[in-house]
Amino acid sequence: MSHRRTDGGSVGRALVQRMSGLTWDRHGPMALANAERNRALLHHGQSIAALRDAAIGIGDSAITIASGPSVARRDPGATIRASGYRGALIAADSAFAYCLRHGLVPDLVVTVDPHPTRIVRWFGDPALDTSRPGEDDYFRRQDLEPRHEKEMRANDETLELMRRHGKGIRIALSTSASEAVVRRVIDIGMDIYWWNPMHDDPDLPESVTRRLFAANGMPCVNAGGNVGTASWMMAHAVLGKSEVALVGFDFSYYADTPHERTQYYKEAVALVGETNLDDVFMWVHNPHLDLWFYTDPAYMWYQSALLDLARDADCRTVNCTEGGIVFGEAVDFQPLASFLARHGR
Amino acid sequence: MSKLLKGNFEPKKPVNAPAPTPETLEGRFEREAMKRLGGSIAYVSKKKVMWDLKKKD
Numbered sequence: 001m002s003h004r005r006t007d008g009g010s011v012g013r014a015l016v017q018r019m020s021g022l023t024w025d026r027h028g029p030m031a032l033a034n035a036e037r038n039r040a041l042l043h044h045g046q047s048i049a050a051l052r053d054a055a056i057g058i059g060d061s062a063i064t065i066a067s068g069p070s071v072a073r074r075d076p077g078a079t080i081r082a083s084g085y086r087g088a089l090i091a092a093d094s095a096f097a098y099c100l101r102h103g104l105v106p107d108l109v110v111t112v113d114p115h116p117t118r119i120v121r122w123f124g125d126p127a128l129d130t131s132r133p134g135e136d137d138y139f140r141r142q143d144l145e146p147r148h149e150k151e152m153r154a155n156d157e158t159l160e161l162m163r164r165h166g167k168g169i170r171i172a173l174s175t176s177a178s179e180a181v182v183r184r185v186i187d188i189g190m191d192i193y194w195w196n197p198m199h200d201d202p203d204l205p206e207s208v209t210r211r212l213f214a215a216n217g218m219p220c221v222n223a224g225g226n227v228g229t230a231s232w233m234m235a236h237a238v239l240g241k242s243e244v245a246l247v248g249f250d251f252s253y254y255a256d257t258p259h260e261r262t263q264y265y266k267e268a269v270a271l272v273g274e275t276n277l278d279d280v281f282m283w284v285h286n287p288h289l290d291l292w293f294y295t296d297p298a299y300m301w302y303q304s305a306l307l308d309l310a311r312d313a314d315c316r317t318v319n320c321t322e323g324g325i326v327f328g329e330a331v332d333f334q335p336l337a338s339f340l341a342r343h344g345r
Numbered sequence: 346m347s348k349l350l351k352g353n354f355e356p357k358k359p360v361n362a363p364a365p366t367p368e369t370l371e372g373r374f375e376r377e378a379m380k381r382l383g384g385s386i387a388y389v390s391k392k393k394v395m396w397d398l399k400k401k402d
Contacts (some may be wrong), residue, residue, distance in 0.1 A: 015382065023383035031386060049396060113385035176386060198389040209389075213398060220395040225384035237393040270378035298384050305388045312391055 004146045009282030011272055015297035016304065023225065028199060031176035032208070033116040035196065038175050038202040039216050041182055045192025048172055049219050053240040056107045056170075056274030058089025061243040061343040063320075066228035068095035068250030070323035071255065076183050076247045076336055083340040092124040092227040095248055100161045105169065108239075109190070110231040111181060112174040112197050112223050120180040123166075123188065124159035127180075128152065162188045172234050175218060196220040197230070203340075225298075232306070236315035243316045245339045246331075250324030251303040252284065252293035264296050284325040288333040293325050300325075307331060 015022075046321035063080065070076075080089070081102050083217050091106035093113075099106050113119050113229050121128070128151070167189035173182065175196050185192060196218045202209040209220050221237065223230035235244040258266055259277050268280040281294045295303070303325050310317045310330035319326050327333040 019382075019384060020388060023385075025389055026380065026383035027386060052396070115385075139396075174386075197386045198392060198395070199387045200391055201392065202395045209395070210398065219397075221388045222389050222392045222394070225386060225388035227385060229388075230386075233393065249378060264382060267378040267381045285376065297382065301384060303389070305390075308390060312393075 009276035009280065011276075011279040012282045012295075012297045012300065015280070016300045019225070019297055019301035024199070025328075027076070027176075028115050028208075031197065031199065032212070034178055035175035035212055035216065037179060038170075038177065038194075041186070042194055042218075044186050044214060045173060045194050047218055048193045048195040048221070048238060051108070051170070051193055051234075051238055056239055058086040059343060060087075060241055061245070061329055061335050062088040062090055062239065062241040062311075063245045063339075064090045064228070064231040064235050064249075064281070065099065066092040066231065066246070066248040068228075068248045068252075068321065068324060069100060070250050070253055071095065071098060071248040073254070074322050074336075076320070076322075079106055079336050079340065080104060080247075083337075083344040085340055085344050087343050088235065088239060088241060090239075092231045092248075093233045094121060094227065096122055097124075097158045097161055100165050101157075107170065108193075108231075108234060109169060110170045110174075110227055110234055111171065111177055111185075112227045112230045114174075114176040114178055116178045117180065119178060121155065122158070123181065124161065125155055125160045125184070126187075127178070128155045145266045162277075166190060172230075172238075174223070174230075175212070175216060194218045196342075197223040221310065224302065224309055226302050229302060229306050229309065232317070233309070236313055241315060243318065243343070245336070246317065246319045246326065247336060249306075249319060249326050250287050250293070250319045251299040251306075252295040252323075252325045254323070255294065256291050256325045257294075258285065262296060264298065266298070284335075286323075286325060286327065288327060289323065291323070293323070295325055296303050329339055330333055 081104055087149045088107045090108045093111040096109045169190050171185055171190045173191055173194055196212045199222050210295050212222055221233055235241045253262055268277055274280050283292055283294045285292050307328045318332045318334050318339050320339050
């Protein structure tokens with residue numbers, strides 16, 4: 001568990017300012033290489049433009065569901081299912097299997113991260129072999145989806161869910177997606193809608209984003225750094241929904257979460273050492289819940305980007321996560337039940 | 346090669362440039378850790394969707 005130190009996080013705050021550059025270094029070239037390879041597979045789907053202002057879900061609202069730690073604690077899937085909500089349900093890839101387990105079929109699934117091996121797990125990885133030495137322990141460590149601690153079983157369940165329910169479900173498939181994800185999505189038989197993530201300002205003359213558009217002709221969407229924000233963007237900027245609820249958008253950890261269960265624990269230890277982790281993690285008080293949460297530089301960057309984008313969005317954004325650090329001038333913080341009472345059955 | 350790259354003049358003042366510091370183990374760890382930090386994809390401020398090359402939303 002982290003010790004609450006509101007004066008800590010100095011290294012973390014400095015890193016937030018560098019996240020854009022670090023993200024490009026980490027994933028930019030990989031995303032572009034994936035986009036180049038995926039050009040040969042574009043015929044498996046159509047452009048995301050086909051969903052522009054499409055009549056998906058009843059009414060003008062949408063719920064976007066991501067997989068922050070509140071999902072395990074609050075179980076919003078059960079609440080949504082019980083409400084009979086018939087607006088659009090948009091799931092980040094990481095929340096796709098969770099929705100299906102709750103009998104909720106997303107109207108649209110979104111994926112964007114170009115990582116070569118991790119993301120396919122959200123769709124069930126037919127090639128998963130955890131017996132290999134040095135296998136990535138990302139899923140076992142995380143607080144996001146505790147069921148992934150038993151990786152093989154969770155993967156088998158996901159494979160079965162996709163086999164039974166995945167075919168025909170729409171997916172906003174980023175051209176940055178890995179070969180493993182694209183192959184898997186095609187094998188499942190999902191209904192593919194391609195898009196490019198913005199990598200830089202497309203108004204700049206030497207913009208990578210513009211070059212990408214010129215090469216494959218797919219619309220470019222600002223993903224806000226992560227698949228959750230990309231899902232929210234799809235809801236209002238593509239589907240045209242005027243009120244969008246956020247569920248599972250914690251962008252932070254509960255105060256009782258051990259450091260070693262956070263996404264960048266190993267990197268944080270490598271940077272500052274085990275005894276100085278309070279320099280990397282930042283504490284935030286959520287006044288709506290009167291609770292403290294702590295966050296890392298990537299999550300803090302996501303939060304800042306989402307609040308910034310929400311100010312310019314043509315929709316009302318309502319955070320129904322019931323936890324975490326996403327609140328501010330342009331984001332209403334409400335219980336999920338309040339949103340569903342307005343937009344439910 | 347070093348024979349070919351000999352200086353061809355004598356500087357008027359002695360040059361006391363510090364020798365490059367070899368990277369510490371700690372520094373290398375930090376550099377490697379930074380490579381693994383970052384989000385999923387880039388974020389562009391104040392933009393939504395670019396549907397075509399002319400019109401921007």
